[in-house]
Amino acid sequence: MDLRERIVAACASGETAAAVAQRFGVCSRTVQRYVERARRDALVPTPIPGRPSRLAREEEAAFVAMLEESPNRTLLLLQEEWQKEWQKRSGVFLPSSTLHDYVKRLGGRYEKRVASPASAVK
Numbered sequence: 001m002d003l004r005e006r007i008v009a010a011c012a013s014g015e016t017a018a019a020v021a022q023r024f025g026v027c028s029r030t031v032q033r034y035v036e037r038a039r040r041d042a043l044v045p046t047p048i049p050g051r052p053s054r055l056a057r058e059e060e061a062a063f064v065a066m067l068e069e070s071p072n073r074t075l076l077l078l079q080e081e082w083q084k085e086w087q088k089r090s091g092v093f094l095p096s097s098t099l100h101d102y103v104k105r106l107g108g109r110y111e112k113r114v115a116s117p118a119s120a121v122k
Contacts, residue, residue, distance in 0.1 A: 004045075007031055008038040054098055059090055063102060075100065 010020045021028040
């Protein structure tokens with residue numbers, strides 16, 4: 001049973017909104033909102049706003065596999081090579097910022113530079 005349904009069922013059994021909110025760890029206004037929505041038969045979740053992800057859940061495994069093929073690439077090389085390679089494989093163009101965000105979110109690593117200059121501070 002969904003959390004919304006459990007909250008409404010708890011209120012229907014006679015518990016107060018404050019007690020239900022405390023029990024389920026939500027705000028009492030949330031409990032009231034769910035009860036009102038249940039009366040209108042609209043307890044289904046509302047869609048999440050915003051643009052859908054460029055990379056589908058099914059494609060994430062293929063993206064991680066590409067990350068593992070070349071783990072020591074610089075971000076610049078990833079942008080130059082991977083954008084073309086990923087577009088060939090999936091048909092989806094990933095802008096540089098999106099590529100960076102997915103690498104970071106999926107736990108991948110990249111080198112910012114091939115070689116760093118020696119530090120002048122000792």
